[in-house]
Amino acid sequence: MPRTVKRKEYPLSMRLPEADIAIIDRAAALRGRSRTDFVRDAAVRAAEDALMETAPIRMSPAGFKAFTAALSEPGTAVPEMVELFERAAPWETGRSKKRG
Template sequence: MPRAVERKEHPVSMRLPEADIAIIDRAAALRGRSRTDFVRDAAVRAAEEVLMETAPIRMSAAGFQAFTAALSKPAAAVPEMVELFRRAAPWETSGSKTGN
């Protein structure tokens, strides 16, 4: 008797307005992907985000104490970020072209 073959793929069907399909097709083309690949990747990414938002974080009591101690410390400046925020934005510099 032949063994049943386990399906590795499951079809998903949905009805979408033409405007939604056009947006999806445009974005998929910009990424060089098929509509199916683009939608599958987007759906899986969105599902992973939801799962990560609701996943409990477990740690030992000592680990939790270390975590809360790190959060309680005063913020430390990151020199690279300080320097970045001191720079003028490209549109604020005198050498930028504004089209006027």
């Protein structure tokens, strides 16, 4: 009696121009990944992003009221962020280190 084995992987085939393959291979090499792993990860990440953009956010009327109330409150400064934005960038101060 033959055993039924549930398939865990499915093939995906696509035709790409040589220039696309070259840039994918270059990026995959920079990441130390195979072309297949690189493309799979990129495709899954793009799919997750697309799904998250369309996922509805549900909350109770009381939760929505609390959410809008929180958005209506004045912002509070975060000291570390204030310091960061007040700090001059290295290229603005002339203190940037030149490597050569």
